[in-house]
Amino acid sequence: MTTSTDIAPDTKVYEALASAFRAEDTDVLFALLGDGNMHFASSLTTSGVRGVYARHEHCACAMATMYANATGKVGVASVTCGPGLTQTMTALATAVQAGIPLVVFAGESPIKAAFYNQHIDQAPLVVATGAHYIAGRSLERMTDYVRDAFFIARTERRPVVLGVPLDVQQLTLAAQARYRPSTDFIPQFSKDLPNPDDVDKAVDAIKAGGKVVVIAGKGVLRSGAETECEQLADACGGMLATTLPVRGMFDHHPFGLGISGGYARAAGRKLLLEADVVVAVGTSLNNFTADSGKLFKNTKIIQVDTRPVGLKHGRKAADIYLHADAKEGLKAILNRLPSVLPAKGWRSEAVAAEIADHAADRTEFVSQPDVVDPRDAVAAIDRVIPKDWEIVNSSGHCAYFAAQLRGRRPENFNVIREFGAIGNGLSYAIGVAVAKPDKTIVLLDGDGSLMMHAQELETVRRLGLRLLICVLNDGAYGSEIHKMHADGISDEGAVFGRGDLAAMARGFGLRGAKITGLDQFPMLFEAFRDTGQAELWDIHIADNVTTPVMRAHAHK
Ligand SMILES: Cc1ncc(C[n+]2csc(CCOP(=O)(O)OP(=O)(O)O)c2C)c(N)n1
Numbered sequence: 001m002t003t004s005t006d007i008a009p010d011t012k013v014y015e016a017l018a019s020a021f022r023a024e025d026t027d028v029l030f031a032l033l034g035d036g037n038m039h040f041a042s043s044l045t046t047s048g049v050r051g052v053y054a055r056h057e058h059c060a061c062a063m064a065t066m067y068a069n070a071t072g073k074v075g076v077a078s079v080t081c082g083p084g085l086t087q088t089m090t091a092l093a094t095a096v097q098a099g100i101p102l103v104v105f106a107g108e109s110p111i112k113a114a115f116y117n118q119h120i121d122q123a124p125l126v127v128a129t130g131a132h133y134i135a136g137r138s139l140e141r142m143t144d145y146v147r148d149a150f151f152i153a154r155t156e157r158r159p160v161v162l163g164v165p166l167d168v169q170q171l172t173l174a175a176q177a178r179y180r181p182s183t184d185f186i187p188q189f190s191k192d193l194p195n196p197d198d199v200d201k202a203v204d205a206i207k208a209g210g211k212v213v214v215i216a217g218k219g220v221l222r223s224g225a226e227t228e229c230e231q232l233a234d235a236c237g238g239m240l241a242t243t244l245p246v247r248g249m250f251d252h253h254p255f256g257l258g259i260s261g262g263y264a265r266a267a268g269r270k271l272l273l274e275a276d277v278v279v280a281v282g283t284s285l286n287n288f289t290a291d292s293g294k295l296f297k298n299t300k301i302i303q304v305d306t307r308p309v310g311l312k313h314g315r316k317a318a319d320i321y322l323h324a325d326a327k328e329g330l331k332a333i334l335n336r337l338p339s340v341l342p343a344k345g346w347r348s349e350a351v352a353a354e355i356a357d358h359a360a361d362r363t364e365f366v367s368q369p370d371v372v373d374p375r376d377a378v379a380a381i382d383r384v385i386p387k388d389w390e391i392v393n394s395s396g397h398c399a400y401f402a403a404q405l406r407g408r409r410p411e412n413f414n415v416i417r418e419f420g421a422i423g424n425g426l427s428y429a430i431g432v433a434v435a436k437p438d439k440t441i442v443l444l445d446g447d448g449s450l451m452m453h454a455q456e457l458e459t460v461r462r463l464g465l466r467l468l469i470c471v472l473n474d475g476a477y478g479s480e481i482h483k484m485h486a487d488g489i490s491d492e493g494a495v496f497g498r499g500d501l502a503a504m505a506r507g508f509g510l511r512g513a514k515i516t517g518l519d520q521f522p523m524l525f526e527a528f529r530d531t532g533q534a535e536l537w538d539i540h541i542a543d544n545v546t547t548p549v550m551r552a553h554a555h556k
């Protein structure tokens with residue numbers, strides 16, 4: 001959208017900045033206020049932008065990050081200078097690694113002060129996360145800084161922090177020309193078409209191939225190439241798989257294996273290891289999807305992507321590259337694929353039956369009293385929660401279980417795992433709730449992750465969100481204890497006990513229930529659906545049920 005605005009004479013800098021943010025199509029500001037940003041935030045929100053106020057600056061930025069992920073817009077957050085900004089480091093690093101466009105307006109300490117207790121050199125901190133820093137100093141360029149920030153965020157898909165000293169924010173600007181938003185300057189291209197020579201190479205490899213797997217990433221969703229992925233797999237009797245962010249895309253397909261990588265289901269992993277040819281579409285084939293190189297060791301890989309990078313996470317991404325939009329690349333392959341291919345490929349009824357088995361992992365563990373197996377808990381959640389509700393998947397050991405929900409569209413499955421930080425679940429859920437106000441949100445989180453930023457339960461209540469928080473509570477930093485046990489060191493420091501999280505939620509004004517048996521899920525679900533109020537389910541899970549990812553660590 002291209003809006004523009006005039007800056008009247010005698011406008012304060014903070015007003016002009018707010019006006020430029022509005023012209024950049026900002027509709028929600030995630031913020032925590034202080035001297036460095038209160039005038040800016042107030043100016044922005046009194047002119048119609050929705051203010052969502054967090055209890056921690058990291059969380060404000062994390063909310064904006066997931067808001068951007070869920071809407072496709074630039075996320076906008078604001079924090080005060082010094083301690084406000086230092087709190088945001090984890091969120092910035094995460095947004096960098098996840099390729100999320102974010103603009104954070106931060107104050108800076110006043111330039112005219114000889115001493116300011118909140119002073120810190122902000123730029124090096126921000127730059128160290130991989131985010132871009134703009135120090136707004138020139139009155140003439142003040143609104144240009146906003147355009148630069150949004151331009152970089154949009155085109156480079158990374159966070160930008162704009163810091164303006166709080167005394168400069170109070171200065172007055174002379175009349176300025178009409179603001180032209182960053183979108184006016186971004187070149188618009190038609191879709192990338194593949195080079196026919198590269199298409200020939202890909203087709204030859206598929207023809208010679210044998211067992212083919214088509215792996216779809218976010219690029220498939222963006223380009224709307226799901227049907228073409230299925231057509232290609234069907235044409236060569238191959239399998240379909242996805243990266244974690246678009247998991248669920250082929251759950252309806254009898255030969256959809258699920259996730260490729262460390263989060264694969266047992267049946268999926270077995271088949272992925274057999275692949276002769278992988279066609280990776282709209283994915284960078286990173287370390288997660290290739291399970292740190294354990295998958296696809298002797299597999300011919302064809303990558304169809306708008307930005308093939310070659311070397312990804314220290315490994316060669318593919319053997320043949322199609323520099324193309326996902327849909328166009330696949331259409332070109334399909335057009336040239338001979339009809340003589342063995343349509344059955346490696347498909348059989350036995351393979352379909354293996355894939356249809358709903359259990360991701362059937363490993364048996366000694367049963368424990370008054371707790372549920374996390375795999376059964378997730379299956380129970382899957383049974384009661386309608387398929388079109390929004391799911392937010394958090395971090396930790398339990399994130400593997402949560403990723404095994406079936407038959408849910410990737411658009412309804414909100415996950416950012418980059419940088420591997422725990423503590424983001426609530427913020428991400430709030431970001432989705434703000435992005436999709438008509439939807440009900442279900443968060444699956446670990447107890448450790450929830451407790452790291454439990455203060456945002458107050459934000460959930462204040463905003464009146466329709467949020468169901470399912471805590472897979474093993475009373476520990478599960479990820480750590482399983483590794484500590486495997487490595488033969490004491491788990492002291494990683495075991496906390498389960499506490500009473502339902503009571504904690506009630507203390508914040510939410511509803512809360514403790515779950516120790518599978519029979520509780522249906523009734524509790526009905527009560528949640530009927531009241532429509534935010535609720536926390538403190539699900540006591542067995543602490544001895546490990547994931548395949550964790551068992552792989554133990555065998556390293
Ligand atoms: C910010 C941050 N601190 C510490 C870690 C190390 N860490 C990874 S998983 C984990 C435990 C998370 O516990 P919980 O949320 O209960 O999930 P669980 O592993 O028990 O399923 C920790 C401490 C991290 N990844 N991020």
Ligand SMILES: [Mg+2]
Nearest residue numbers: 446447476478
């Ligand atoms: Mg835990």
